[in-house]
Amino acid sequence: MTLLAVDGLRAYYGQVQALQGISFALEEGTVTALLGANGAGKTTTLRAICNMVRSTGRIEFDGKPLAGISTESVVRLGIAHVPQGRGTFSAMTVEENLQLGAISRKDTKSIGRDIERMYEHFPVLKRRHTQQAGTLSGGEQQMLAVARALMLRPRLMLLDEPSFGLAPLIVRDLFAILRKVNLEEKVAILVVEQNAQLALEIAQKAYVIETGSIVMSGSAKEIATNEDIRKSYLGY
């Protein structure tokens, strides 16, 4: 079943148009990769879904149009957004960050249990649960950002360059966890990456975006094995 449907999405920063009318869809429980070079419009796409940038076009989540509702209302519908830069609450502890992830939930009783589950997925966070989040390493902060997003019990997670600035080994770990989370928590993921190779390994579908338009789409396998696409758009 289609969870997220985007149709003819245009986005604007003042007079500058950053998206030229893009369309794509994402199935429930699947991982979709959004690939492209710097400045292509990947971040803008995620921001437009959460109504953080002025946009036109249709975005439907679970059949409901998202037009005109506030960012926080989009989130409350079950869309957790890990922004570029991670959005860590740096002055607060790791555990407070996790609690904040669940701040809009009504079922307060099960939050404690969910925090424990996050500590199972990310043992490093348990060891540091009283530490100020701003003092975590980059990799730990990215783990925290994903864990915080999961605390919402989202149906869709938007990840903006989760591998950014992390050592290759840490990136491997992180993507292994993302795959596990996708299967175990049954949460769909829309992941923006410049590290296309890795993203394609966990994704079922992929879109390549260039200067605000989608120039290529297909199954992750197709995209990954197509020599031309790889050379011209993904640079590996």
Add this chain to the structure above:
Amino acid sequence: MELLTNQILAGLATGAIYACMALAVVMIYQAINHLNFAQGEMAMFSTFIAWQLMQWGLGFWGAFALTLVISFIGGVALERLLFNPLTNAPVLVHVAGFIALFAILNSVAGLTWDFTIKQFPSPFGSTGFLGSQLISKHQAGIIGVAFAMLSLLYGFFRFTRIGLALRAAASQPESARLVGIDTRWMVALGWGMASAIGAIAGVLIAPVVFLEPNMMGGVLLYSFAAAVLGGLSSPFGSVLGGFIVGVFENLVSTYVPGVGTELKLPIALALIVTVLVIRPSGLLGRVVVKRV
């Protein structure tokens, strides 16, 4: 020795008032990044409301509680109606807004209750605390109420979900929205709480300075000094700053010859300037390093 202890305790009592007002200033500053010049007038207005309620026959504590509720609602309403529409306006527009609010509250209070000074009762009495000469019952009461309120607030921010949401919205509004916090209501809530905290300060200081529309002028300046000293980014620092300023003011006017009461205010201003020069972020303030 007795004089010293006496002056320190008296300093702590006025310091408690400064601490409350400084905390109110910092709460709004954290939410909207502007200093609310009208904070003192809001507190004065709340105090008049308490006085009016007592004139109508309510007991002190009943009037006090009702005043807190009214002040809270008033603070929320001010934000929603007046300052929320200004959210993205330039600094000067905010300054103009605060000055307008200052002038309006001051004249409305003057018109309604006139400018003559009024006695304001103390619920604690003015005789010596536990029969001692060191500190009066009212001064002890001020310290007690301030500490009770500060502990409650600490618990609120530290242990409740809404307190956590408020902190998140104040420190990182964008991230806060991304976890589903309605930051606009958090700002309004901050105004409501600041207004209620100011009301407590006003009601506690009124028996000392008497009730009149200009009663908070000096207090607000000391509170700004306290907030700057402690650090505008730190609620805890602002409270600490309040107590330090209170004690400092008292000791200087007692022990430094020639200072007396007239020169106390310039000393507060000198303190602000000194702190801004030496340590702009204040004692406990964080220097925010912005990543680009």
